[in-house]
Amino acid sequence: MFNFDHRIELRNSVNDLFMAGEILIDMISADYNDNSTSGTYHRFFGGSPSNIAMNAKKLGIRAVVASATGEDGLGSYLIHELENAGIDTGYVQRAADYSTSMVVVTKSRSTPIPIFYRGADYHLSYTPELEEGLKNSKIVHFSCWPLSRRPARDTIEKIIATAKMNNLLVCFDPNYHPMLWEDGEDGVRYVKSIIGKVDIVKPSEDDAERLFGKQTPERYLETFLKLGAKLVILTLGKDGAVVSNGTETVRFDTLATEVADTTGAGDAFWSGFYAAAIKGYPIRQALALGFAVSAYKLKYTGAIVDLPRLEVIKNMYGL
Amino acid sequence: MFNFDHRIELRNSVNDLFMAGEILIDMISADYNDNSTSGTYHRFFGGSPSNIAMNAKKLGIRAVVASATGEDGLGSYLIHELENAGIDTGYVQRAADYSTSMVVVTKSRSTPIPIFYRGADYHLSYTPELEEGLKNSKIVHFSCWPLSRRPARDTIEKIIATAKMNNLLVCFDPNYHPMLWEDGEDGVRYVKSIIGKVDIVKPSEDDAERLFGKQTPERYLETFLKLGAKLVILTLGKDGAVVSNGTETVRFDTLATEVADTTGAGDAFWSGFYAAAIKGYPIRQALALGFAVSAYKLKYTGAIVDLPRLEVIKNMYGL
Numbered sequence: 001m002f003n004f005d006h007r008i009e010l011r012n013s014v015n016d017l018f019m020a021g022e023i024l025i026d027m028i029s030a031d032y033n034d035n036s037t038s039g040t041y042h043r044f045f046g047g048s049p050s051n052i053a054m055n056a057k058k059l060g061i062r063a064v065v066a067s068a069t070g071e072d073g074l075g076s077y078l079i080h081e082l083e084n085a086g087i088d089t090g091y092v093q094r095a096a097d098y099s100t101s102m103v104v105v106t107k108s109r110s111t112p113i114p115i116f117y118r119g120a121d122y123h124l125s126y127t128p129e130l131e132e133g134l135k136n137s138k139i140v141h142f143s144c145w146p147l148s149r150r151p152a153r154d155t156i157e158k159i160i161a162t163a164k165m166n167n168l169l170v171c172f173d174p175n176y177h178p179m180l181w182e183d184g185e186d187g188v189r190y191v192k193s194i195i196g197k198v199d200i201v202k203p204s205e206d207d208a209e210r211l212f213g214k215q216t217p218e219r220y221l222e223t224f225l226k227l228g229a230k231l232v233i234l235t236l237g238k239d240g241a242v243v244s245n246g247t248e249t250v251r252f253d254t255l256a257t258e259v260a261d262t263t264g265a266g267d268a269f270w271s272g273f274y275a276a277a278i279k280g281y282p283i284r285q286a287l288a289l290g291f292a293v294s295a296y297k298l299k300y301t302g303a304i305v306d307l308p309r310l311e312v313i314k315n316m317y318g319l
Numbered sequence: 320m321f322n323f324d325h326r327i328e329l330r331n332s333v334n335d336l337f338m339a340g341e342i343l344i345d346m347i348s349a350d351y352n353d354n355s356t357s358g359t360y361h362r363f364f365g366g367s368p369s370n371i372a373m374n375a376k377k378l379g380i381r382a383v384v385a386s387a388t389g390e391d392g393l394g395s396y397l398i399h400e401l402e403n404a405g406i407d408t409g410y411v412q413r414a415a416d417y418s419t420s421m422v423v424v425t426k427s428r429s430t431p432i433p434i435f436y437r438g439a440d441y442h443l444s445y446t447p448e449l450e451e452g453l454k455n456s457k458i459v460h461f462s463c464w465p466l467s468r469r470p471a472r473d474t475i476e477k478i479i480a481t482a483k484m485n486n487l488l489v490c491f492d493p494n495y496h497p498m499l500w501e502d503g504e505d506g507v508r509y510v511k512s513i514i515g516k517v518d519i520v521k522p523s524e525d526d527a528e529r530l531f532g533k534q535t536p537e538r539y540l541e542t543f544l545k546l547g548a549k550l551v552i553l554t555l556g557k558d559g560a561v562v563s564n565g566t567e568t569v570r571f572d573t574l575a576t577e578v579a580d581t582t583g584a585g586d587a588f589w590s591g592f593y594a595a596a597i598k599g600y601p602i603r604q605a606l607a608l609g610f611a612v613s614a615y616k617l618k619y620t621g622a623i624v625d626l627p628r629l630e631v632i633k634n635m636y637g638l
Contacts, residue, residue: 027346039362040349040359040361040362041360041362043358043359043360070434072434073432074423097501099435102421106393115391115392115418116418117418117436
């Protein structure tokens with residue numbers, strides 16, 4: 001039971017966050033011209049777990065990343081970027097027979113549809129090193145990406161089991177999208193089964209709609225709670241968020257004053273919330289600090305922005 | 320038996336070339352800086368069968384392309400480019416569950432190693448439409464790409480069978496590269512088995528070395544002939560080429576005077592050779608015209624250059 005006025009009790013361990021899942025290249029077109037003979041694309045670092053880890057590090061806590069890249073130049077680039085950000089890359093695996101996963105996005109005036117090139121990312125293995133890193137952490141985090149394909153799915157299931165046995169806080173981003181799942185597989189059903197095994201989920205309204213169809217926010221909260229999540233953070237875009245622990249529901253207004261780019265706003269929230277939880281703030285304040293970090297990120301373009309330490313943001317937003 | 324002084328007897332049909340195999344995006348870095356935060360890449364049209372078809376069209380013969388793209392924006396771009404080049408895209412399939420195949424090349428001062436993202440390309444199906452197009456053609460061409468993975472491999476095997484039954488000329492580019500084959504599969508052995516089923520092969524010395532180990536050119540010719548190819552065109556880079564029909568071996572000096580870029584030189588040869596064969600030139604002259612088209616291409620940068628008609632190149636090189 002997560003009481004809004006209490007801090008989250010976390011185990012004592014060397015490392016704070018253990019971020020498991022996808023690491024990938026985002027290849028994004030420079031312009032909107034779909035049919036030019038030679039379109040220009042820019043290569044970016046991608047993958048929500050790593051983005052959260054890099055944010056968390058800036059905010060002042062320790063995070064490691066357990067992901068898989070190919071044994072190729074793009075994989076080396078990703079690892080180099082993590083190292084540059086001061087993240088321990090000892091848990092990044094190289095999957096020899098697979099290319100580093102990539103998402104190609106061609107900007108379009110209508111709907112820019114991502115094209116997924118999945119390779120190494122879902123070949124994350126459950127190794128003794130990974131288990132050791134996990135056991136030395138307080139919080140484990142993952143999203144739907146690694147769950148969408150085997151063998152990464154099996155790895156996450158083992159991670160959940162080990163995390164529970166060792167009293168880690170288990171957090172899940174239920175960012176379900178049918179495009180990531182193989183044809184004919186019931187991804188929704190599987191994701192629902194995972195919700196029951198975790199402590200905290202943070203769906204957006206779109207995530208919730210993809211999982212449960214169009215409902216009211218209150219109904220979404222109920223559904224996640226009924227499935228077994230213990231704290232549900234439902235984000236509502238410009239309308240802020242509603243958070244429920246099953247007995248109490250708290251509304252948070254958005255703290256955003258300017259919105260330059262929404263990319264990475266959810267990851268910024270997670271990192272702020274985690275940093276505050278690690279630093280011992282009560283849940284209500286940790287949530288507010290998460291939303292403050294998200295509001296700070298929204299002022300800038302890009303998934304990763306240059307965040308100050310958590311205390312600076314706390315003062316900036318009067319929290 | 321291919322007599323160098325005779326023309327190749329081709330069946331009468333509506334279409335000249337039936338090009339089967341890969342169509343893909345080449346994503347090539349703009350610069351050599353591997354570790355920049357955001358590298359710039361350019362998207363190019365790729366796939367040797369299409370390049371040969373586009374060249375052949377410029378030289379004055381008719382070609383169709385049987386390939387598979389994803390149902391995505393990159394696939395639409397490829398089809399659009401084929402249409403722009405005046406190629407009938409009626410045999411281009413859209414593989415619904417797979418992304419358009421891509422090769423990412425990051426330029427490097429050491430060795431630029433391509434990263435393969437194979438999706439739709441090897442899901443080329445043998446359909447009634449494809450068979451109809453094949454039966455309406457004189458020459459069928461394919462390379463190792465579609466052979467490296469099922470189900471495209473099965474499609475090519477059926478294409479070979481149908482082509483033989485209908486007296487098409489069967490030409491094969493044995494551009495074997497282990498990176499295209501799945502781990503543990505004996506690609507060399509399989510490629511050798513295909514050489515026995517075709518009429519003409521055009522290996523480069525590198526291709527031959529990857530297949531048979533380091534040997535002399537004469538030994539390579541023997542080996543391809545022994546495996547069953549009827550005409551073997553072994554290209555030797557700046558040293559020209561040697562061609563054997565099993566009883567006679569003819570040497571061709573290079574016609575290249577300037578070399579701006581070797582990309583697509585082999586495809587340029589094929590298109591010139593095919594155009595000349597279709598137009599009824601004797602084999603010796605058809606080969607010379609192929610090398611002339613290749614020499615013309617070498618003067619310009621890019622896989623596809625603006626070729627004049629075959630007769631213009633013939634006069635240009637005094638053939």
